[in-house]
Each structure stands twice: as structure tokens, then as C-alpha cells.
Amino acid sequence: MNYPVWEPFIANSLLIAIIAVVHVFVSHFAIGGGLYLILAETWARAKNDLKHLEYVKKLSRFFVLLTVVFGAVTGVGIWVTIGLIHPTGTKWLINNFVWGWATEWVFFLIEIAAALMYYYGWQRLKPKVHLAIGWIYFIAAWLSLFIINGIVAFMLTPGQWLASGSFWDGFFNPTFWPSLFFRTFICLTLAGLYAGLVVAKEKDINLKKRIMRRNGLFAVVGLLFTIPSGWWYYKAIPAALTGAILPGSIPATAMEIMIITAVILLILTILSFLIFPRHSGYVSASILLLFALVSMGGFEWMRESLRKPFIITDFLYSNHITTAEAANLPADNPLPIAFNSDNRGHDLYLYTCRSCHTIDCYNGLAPSIAGLDAEYLSELMPRLQYFRVAMPPFPGNKPDGIVLAKFILEQAGPDPLEKNKNLPETEKGQIVFNRRCGFCHTMNGHSRPLAESFTDMDSEEASDIIMMIGDLTDQMPPWSGSETELLTLSDYLAGGWQK
Amino acid sequence: MNILNGIILANTGPSLAIPGPYWLFTLLHWLTFALHLIAMNLLFGGLIILLISKNSPFRKLMFDTEIRLFPTVMAATITLGVAPLLFTQVIYGKFFYTATILSSWQWFLIIPVLLITYYLLYLVAMKKNISLSIKTNILWLALIGLIFISFTYTALSDLAEKPELWNNLYKAAPGGTSLNPDWMQIFFRWAHMAVGAMAVAGIGILIFSLYFPKVKDNPDLQRFGARIYLLGVIKAALFGLIYLFTIDTKILMEFLGSPGLHALLAGIIVNIGALIVLFKGLKNKTKTRQAILWGSGLVLGGLFCMVSARHYLRLIYLDKYFAPDKLTIGSQYSPLIMFLITFVIGLGVLWWMLKKYFKSPAA
Numbered sequence: 001m002n003y004p005v006w007e008p009f010i011a012n013s014l015l016i017a018i019i020a021v022v023h024v025f026v027s028h029f030a031i032g033g034g035l036y037l038i039l040a041e042t043w044a045r046a047k048n049d050l051k052h053l054e055y056v057k058k059l060s061r062f063f064v065l066l067t068v069v070f071g072a073v074t075g076v077g078i079w080v081t082i083g084l085i086h087p088t089g090t091k092w093l094i095n096n097f098v099w100g101w102a103t104e105w106v107f108f109l110i111e112i113a114a115a116l117m118y119y120y121g122w123q124r125l126k127p128k129v130h131l132a133i134g135w136i137y138f139i140a141a142w143l144s145l146f147i148i149n150g151i152v153a154f155m156l157t158p159g160q161w162l163a164s165g166s167f168w169d170g171f172f173n174p175t176f177w178p179s180l181f182f183r184t185f186i187c188l189t190l191a192g193l194y195a196g197l198v199v200a201k202e203k204d205i206n207l208k209k210r211i212m213r214r215n216g217l218f219a220v221v222g223l224l225f226t227i228p229s230g231w232w233y234y235k236a237i238p239a240a241l242t243g244a245i246l247p248g249s250i251p252a253t254a255m256e257i258m259i260i261t262a263v264i265l266l267i268l269t270i271l272s273f274l275i276f277p278r279h280s281g282y283v284s285a286s287i288l289l290l291f292a293l294v295s296m297g298g299f300e301w302m303r304e305s306l307r308k309p310f311i312i313t314d315f316l317y318s319n320h321i322t323t324a325e326a327a328n329l330p331a332d333n334p335l336p337i338a339f340n341s342d343n344r345g346h347d348l349y350l351y352t353c354r355s356c357h358t359i360d361c362y363n364g365l366a367p368s369i370a371g372l373d374a375e376y377l378s379e380l381m382p383r384l385q386y387f388r389v390a391m392p393p394f395p396g397n398k399p400d401g402i403v404l405a406k407f408i409l410e411q412a413g414p415d416p417l418e419k420n421k422n423l424p425e426t427e428k429g430q431i432v433f434n435r436r437c438g439f440c441h442t443m444n445g446h447s448r449p450l451a452e453s454f455t456d457m458d459s460e461e462a463s464d465i466i467m468m469i470g471d472l473t474d475q476m477p478p479w480s481g482s483e484t485e486l487l488t489l490s491d492y493l494a495g496g497w498q499k
Numbered sequence: 500m501n502i503l504n505g506i507i508l509a510n511t512g513p514s515l516a517i518p519g520p521y522w523l524f525t526l527l528h529w530l531t532f533a534l535h536l537i538a539m540n541l542l543f544g545g546l547i548i549l550l551i552s553k554n555s556p557f558r559k560l561m562f563d564t565e566i567r568l569f570p571t572v573m574a575a576t577i578t579l580g581v582a583p584l585l586f587t588q589v590i591y592g593k594f595f596y597t598a599t600i601l602s603s604w605q606w607f608l609i610i611p612v613l614l615i616t617y618y619l620l621y622l623v624a625m626k627k628n629i630s631l632s633i634k635t636n637i638l639w640l641a642l643i644g645l646i647f648i649s650f651t652y653t654a655l656s657d658l659a660e661k662p663e664l665w666n667n668l669y670k671a672a673p674g675g676t677s678l679n680p681d682w683m684q685i686f687f688r689w690a691h692m693a694v695g696a697m698a699v700a701g702i703g704i705l706i707f708s709l710y711f712p713k714v715k716d717n718p719d720l721q722r723f724g725a726r727i728y729l730l731g732v733i734k735a736a737l738f739g740l741i742y743l744f745t746i747d748t749k750i751l752m753e754f755l756g757s758p759g760l761h762a763l764l765a766g767i768i769v770n771i772g773a774l775i776v777l778f779k780g781l782k783n784k785t786k787t788r789q790a791i792l793w794g795s796g797l798v799l800g801g802l803f804c805m806v807s808a809r810h811y812l813r814l815i816y817l818d819k820y821f822a823p824d825k826l827t828i829g830s831q832y833s834p835l836i837m838f839l840i841t842f843v844i845g846l847g848v849l850w851w852m853l854k855k856y857f858k859s860p861a862a
Contacts, residue, residue: 002593002597003593003596003597003600004597004600004601004665004669004673005600005673006600006603006674006675007673007674007675008603008607008675061625065618065621068574069570069614069617069618069621070614072574072577072578073577073610073613073614073617074610074614076577076581076610076613077610079584080599080606080607080609080610081607081610083588083595083596083599084596084599084600084603084606084607084675087592087593087596087597087600090588090592090596091515091588091592091593091596092513092515094585094588094589094592095515095516095517095518095589095592096513096518097834098518098519098585098586098589098831099518099519099831099834099835099837099838100834101585102527102582102585102586102838102842103834103837103838103841103842105578105581105582105585106838106841106842106845107841107845108578108581109578109579109845109849110845110848110849110852112574112575112578113578113849113852113853114852116571116574117852117853117856120567120856121856121859124856124859125855125856125859126859126860129855129859132855133852133855133856136848136852140848161513162512162513163512164512165512165513165514165829167518167831167833167834168833168834315513339597339665339666339669339673340669340670341669341670341673342670346673350673
């Protein structure tokens with residue numbers, strides 16, 4: 001725990017997600033758009049279609065303003081943000097892949113220079129040279145993706161690197177190629193969609209129809225190819241990770257969002273760009289882009305959530321400890337914290353929880369824990385690995401667990417059962433179940449369902465079992481709830497949950 | 500152990516070892532940082548000169564035709580700034596990350612400010628139908644953005660060199676709102692950089708007069724550029740001197756006994772040399788071109804000397820916390836070769852594109 005922790009007003013994971021999704025939405029266009037521009041220019045010049053060429057010029061202006069400025073600055077923004085919210089992970093990525101990053105920087109340099117010369121060179125350069133610079137741009141941009149894709153894919157599937165520590169093992173990891181193809185097709189899709197936005201206001205209807213259809217073709221072909229490459233990508237992810245895609249889980253929700261919006265996007269693109277290109281305007285083109293943004297956000301969200309609780313799968317946890325360090329847990333000594341305030345509980349919360357959680361906003365702790373007693377919550381800390389949702393191990397010792405539990409309970413606010421005394425019994429039961437059992441169990445869901453175990457039991461028998469759970473296995477903490485909680489929970493387990 | 504390179508680590512699994520010798524990262528940092536400084540100085544210094552020199556031939560030239568150069572130089576500044584930041588993070592990562600986290604908000608804000616500043620420059624460059632006074636006001640806003648960004652970099656680079664301040668700063672404001680408390684020192688460090696940027700931009704104006712057809716060999720512009728350079732160098736020397744005196748005496752004494760002093764003196768000497776060459780050359784029309792090229796070369800050398808002096812000062816500041824010979828070194832030879840090959844090919848491609856662009860018949 002060598003670095004201080006930043007606690008911005010939103011969850012760290014949400015902050016980086018927003019910046020990253022917005023960035024990739026533009027940076028993928030920066031690649032596909034490069035190919036689109038040179039193909040469109042080649043075609044327009046071959047046909048001597050000056051109007052079409054004029055449109056390509058207009059697109060190149062939009063392209064430079066969006067990709068060279070917004071794309072480049074938000075790319076730097078991701079770097080700045082990850083350094084702030086996860087310096088440990090950033091240091092691992094920098095030190096292990098610095099020559100990859102440096103190589104990517106060379107491509108970035110060429111890309112920016114070529115983009116500007118392409119844009120400013122319409123009048124100045126001979127068509128052949130202009131096109132050659134366009135090709136240089138596209139190749140450099142795609143190679144830039146080639147490098148970054150290797151490092152991003154590495155975080156999900158580090159593969160042999162875990163044993164060898166070799167640059168190449170990490171770079172050409174199990175999802176490198178499928179991810180590269182998948183992202184390349186996303187680039188094509190976005191090129192068609194963004195180009196649709198630029199031509200939307202074209203007054204020459206014939207030209208608009210012609211270009212819209214071409215844009216549609218670009219987008220649709222790209223989208224269709226994301227299906228096999230996406231499947232390939234999915235199959236390349238180890239089953240241990242895809243196993244987290246359970247109904248109702250975050251990866252499953254993210255995947256549903258990605259697929260559903262992609263299907264709608266495909267249908268709308270066919271309708272808007274291919275069948276009714278004449279009527280396609282700013283609004284429809286913007287709606288398509290919005291669907292693409294949501295779909296891409298879903299994809300990135302799924303990829304990130306599959307990796308949880310790791311920053312680098314099977315190696316570095318989001319709470320800054322490595323799997324090697326985790327092997328020595330539970331800790332005997334207090335967690336050493338280099339930067340501490342006068343509030344140990346807050347410091348422990350920042351180091352061990354804040355990477356993924358807030359108290360009561362995104363991924364908030366309060367709804368799950370409010371009303372628990374500190375003893376029970378601290379007993380849960382060394383058992384985080386048994387939780388239904390993947391959690392990193394707690395790196396502190398027992399007293400640390402108690403201090404942390406007291407701090408977050410203080411922040412979480414009053415017991416919802418005390419706050420709403422008139423709640424129906426089933427709801428009360430569900431609240432107690434969620435905070436006492438729900439971290440690891442469901443009643444009849446996919447994770448350690450309890451329904452069967454409590455079938456045909458009455459409330460008293462259920463109560464006896466609850467009282468014994470601490471003795472049944474080390475994986476469960478002993479019961480420490482109040483008498484009222486015990487009654488509510490035993491009623492709930494003994495059939496109340498079905499009402 | 501290798502004193503020059505640190506402790507060599509056998510490749511036995513994941514590690515945080517430095518993937519190459521320390522000297523290589525230092526060299527790459529110096530080189531790329533100097534390139535970044537050139538672009539940044541042209542942008543920052545150029546913008547200051549444009550805004551404060553109301554009747555200058557430079558201002559007229561820029562507003563008449565060449566205002567679009569600003570966003571282009573901004574692109575170069577950002578792109579060339581990535582590499583030194585990368586190499587810094589490899590070697591000094593723990594210092595850099597800690598300082599930026601302590602001042603998280605200040606550091607994070609550079610992204611939106613950068614974005615707005617960049618678009619403001621494009622707005623002035625691309626919008627034809629806005630008045631000169633509005634353009635000037637927009638450029639003032641852009642300059643404020645650049646001042647914020649450059650001041651932030653100065654403040655955080657300084658904070659990264661002062662670990663003894665960190666714990667108290669964190670205790671006082673754990674939410675990322677700490678600011679470097681050595682205001683006076685960072686002001687003079689920043690002011691030294693800002694006026695130095697004007698000096699380099701003065702050289703940029705002289706180069707302008709060699710290659711831009713509209714102002715080719717324009718003596719007014721050349722005199723103006725040389726004057727700006729002279730004033731910039733004098734002020735940079737003054738602020739630099741004050742900055743040195745704001746440094747803790749013990750550290751200053753150590754710096755004066757280190758290779759940093761040699762680098763500093765070399766930087767001063769080549770800048771004086773550049774002044775002599777330029778002003779002598781400008782008096783003789785037949786030698787002006789040669790003088791500008793030589794002078795520019797010397798200024799470039801001076802910039803490199805200043806970058807290395809800065810490096811030695813950092814090492815002295817971090818002496819208690821960081822020792823190059825204690826770094827653990829990993830071996831990533833093939834990725835390094837990949838980078839070097841890409842770098843050479845990249846330079847070739849860049850050269851080819853620039854040649855085609857500037858030598859095109861329409862140029």
C-alpha cells in the first residue's frame with residue numbers, strides 16, 4: 001500500500017469507465033475512418049466524382065477535429081486517470097510493456113502527423129501522394145490498435161506471462177487475435193456510422209443516397225463480422241472467467257446490453273442507411289451512433305467485469321495486492337499503509353474497498369450491509385473469497401477487519417428494518433437474508449441455493465440451523481444477529497421467501 | 500550488480516524490474532523531453548508573443564495566414580509529451596504517481612482544460628467569419644488554459660521531488676485537493692520555463708523567416724525574432740537565477756558540485772554563443788541564413804543541457820529515496836529492438852511525409 005488513494009465524488013471504476021468508453025468510441029472510428037477516407041477518395045477520384053470528393057474533404061475535417069483532438073486527449077485522459085485511481089496496476093502495465101507503449105507512441109506520432117497532412121494536403125499534394133499519406137495514416141492507426149489491443153487483452157487473459165513474465169507471452173495472450181479482429185470490425189462499423197452523420201445534411205439527394213448506402217454497407221459488413229469474431233473472442237476467454245456470466249450477474253447484463261443494442265443497431269442501419277437513405281438525417285444518424293456507443297459500452301463493461309476482482313487476471317487484485325501476497329493471508333499484522341490520515345477505518349476503506357465500491361453510490365456498500373453488527377461484518381472479511389460476486393481477499397488482520405467494519409457501518413446509516421418498521425414480513429426477511437446470507441447464497445438462484453436445504457423445515461428448525469452455522473464450517477461466520485433478526489430470517493428460510 | 504545499469508534480474512516470472520538499463524531510459528527521456536519542450540515552447544511562447552506584441556510583424560503574419568499553425572503545434576506538443584511522461588513513469592513512477600494523487604484534482608483537470616484549449620485554437624484557426632478582437636479574446640482564453648497546464652506540470656514535477664512533504668499534505672487533505680505548498684519556488688521555476696519558451700519561440704520566428712514564402716528573408720521579422728530571443732534569454736536567466744536561490748541551500752550546494760552545474764554552464768554558454776552568432780549574422784545579409792541555422796542549433800543544444808541539468812537536480816532532491824544503482828533491471832531485448840526498429844522506420848516515414856508536404860508544387 002505504497003500510494004495515497006484518491007477518493008473522487010464518483011466511483012473510481014465508473015470514472016475510468018466513462019472516460020474509456022467515450023475514448024474507444026472515438027479511437028475506433030479513428031482507425032476505421034482512416035480506411036473509409038482512403039477508399040472513398042480512391043473511388044471518387046477513379047470516377048472523377050467531384051461532389052463525392054468534396055464530401056470526403058468535409059469528412060476529413062470532421063475526422064481531424066474529432067479524432068486528432070478529442071480522441072488523442074481522451075487517450076491521454078485514460079492514462080492520467082488510471083495513474084490516479086490504480087497506480088499499482090499502472091506501474092505493472094508500464095514496466096512490463098514500456099517498449100510496447102513506446103512503439104505505440106511512434107505509431108501515434110505518425111498517425112497524428114499523417115492525419116494533419118492528409119487534411120491540410122487536399123489542395124497542396126498530388127492525389128497519389130495524398131492517398132499514400134492516407135494509407136500511412138490508416139496503417140499507423142491500425143498498428144496502434146495492434147499494440148494497445150495486446151496490452152488490454154493481457155489484462156483479461158495474461159496467459160503464459162503468469163509463469164514466464166515474458167513480454168511476448170503477455171502480449172500475444174490467448175485473446176489477442178480474436179480481440180484484434182473483433183475490434184477491427186468495430187472500427188469499420190463506426191466508420192460507416194460516423195460518415196452517415198457527416199452526409200446527413202447533404203442537399204444533393206442522389207449523392208446522399210449513394211454515400212449513405214456505402215456508409216451502410218461499411219457499417220453492416222463490420223457489424224456482421226463482429227458476430228464470428230466476437231464468438232471467437234468469447235471462446236478464447238478461459239471458462240473460469242466466462243463462468244461468471246450467470247443470469248442477473250453484471251457480466252451477463254453487460255453482454256445482454258451489448259448484443260441487444262447491436263442487433264437493434266444492425267436493423268436500424270439497414271433500414272436507415274440502406275433502405276431509406278434519402279430520409280436519413282442527423283437525428284437517425286445520431287440515434288444509430290448512440291446505439292453503437294451503448295453496445296460498445298456493454299462490450300467494454302463485460303470485458304472489465306469478467307476480469308473482476310483482478311486488474312490483471314490471476315495476478316493483481318483490484319485492492320493492490322498480488323496473488324502471491326494473497327497466498328500469505330490472513331494477515332497476522334496490521335495492513336501497512338504508507339499514507340494514512342488520522343482515521344484508520346477510512347484509510348482501510350480507501351485501500352481495500354474504494355477501487356470498486358463507494359458507500360452509497362455506484363456499487364455502494366450501504367444497501368448490503370446497513371443494519372449488520374460490526375462483529376459479523378468483520379467475520380466476513382477473511383471470507384471474501386466465498387462471496388457469490390468475485391472479491392479480492394482482505395489484506396488486513398483481524399483488528400483491521402473490526403476497525404474497517406465499524407467505519408463502513410457508521411457510514412452506511414441506520415438499519416433499514418429500524419427505519420421502516422411497517423415493512424411486510426417477506427421484505428423484512430429478504431433484507432435480513434441479503435445481509436446475513438446473500439453475499440454467498442441465493443434462495444433458488446445459481447449460487448449456492450438454500451431453498452432445497454430448508455424444504456419441509458419449520459421456523460424453529462431453521463432457527464436451530466442458523467444458530468449452528470458457525471460450527472458447521474469455517475466458511476461461514478457464527479450467527480451474531482439479534483433475536484428479531486433470527487426470527488425474521490428463520491421464517492423467511494422456512495418458506496417465507498416464497499410468499 | 501552493474502553500477503551503470505542497476506541490479507540485473509534473471510527472467511524468472513512477473514516482476515516490476517525496469518525493462519532496460521537506467522542510462523537508456525534517461526537518454527530517451529532527455530531526447531523526447533527536449534523535443535516536447537521545443538513544440539511546447541513554440542506553442543506557449545508563440546501565443547504569448549502574439550498576444551502581447553500588438554504591432555509586431557509576427558502577429559500580422561499569424562493573423563493574416565498562419566494562425567492554423569497553433570493547433571498543429573499543439574498536436575505536436577501533446578504527441579511529443581507522451582514519450583517523456585512514459586519514460587519518467589518507468590524510472591520515477593512511484594514519485595510521479597504519489598505527487599499526482601496528492602493533487603489529483605489539479606492533475607485530472609488538465610484533461611478537460613487541454614481539450615477546451617485545443618478546440619479554442621482550432622476555433623480560431625478554422626472559423627473565417629469571426630472578428631480579430633474575438634479571435635484575440637479566444638486566444639487569451641487558450642493562453643490561460645496553457646498557463647494552467649504548464650503550471651500544473653511544474654508544480655507536480657516539483658512535488659514529485661519532495662517526498663518529505665507528502666505525508667503532511669495527505670493528512671491535511673486526503674481527497675486529492677492538496678497543492679504544492681512551495682508556491683514561490685514553483686512560480687520562479689515556471690516563470691523561468693515560460694520566458695524560456697518565449698526565447699525559443701523567438702528562434703521559431705527566425706526559422707519562419709527562412710522557410711515561409713510570405714515572409715522569406717523579411718528583415719523586420721528577423722529583427723523581431725532576434726529581439727524576442729534576446730529578451731527571453733535575459734528574463735529566463737533572471738528567473739532561473741532566482742529559482743536557484745529559492746532552492747534549499749544544502750541541495751543547491753550539492754547541485755553546484757554535481758555534473759548538473761556543468762550542464763547548466765554549458766546551457767548558458769551555448770545560449771550566449773547563439774546570441775552572438777545571431778546578432779552578428781543579422782547585420783550581414785549574406786550570412787543571415789547561416790547564422791539563424793547555427794543559432795537555432797546552439798539553442799537546441801542549450802535546451803538539451805537544461806534538460807540534463809534538471810535531471811541532476813532531481814537526482815539530488817531524491818538522493819535519500821532513490822538510487823539508480825539499486826534499480827532492479829529486467830531484460831527485454833527483443834521488445835526494445837522492436838521499438839528501435841519502429842522508431843527508425845517511423846522517423847523515415849515522417850521525414851518522407853514532411854518532405855512531400857513541404858516540397859509539393861503548391862507549397
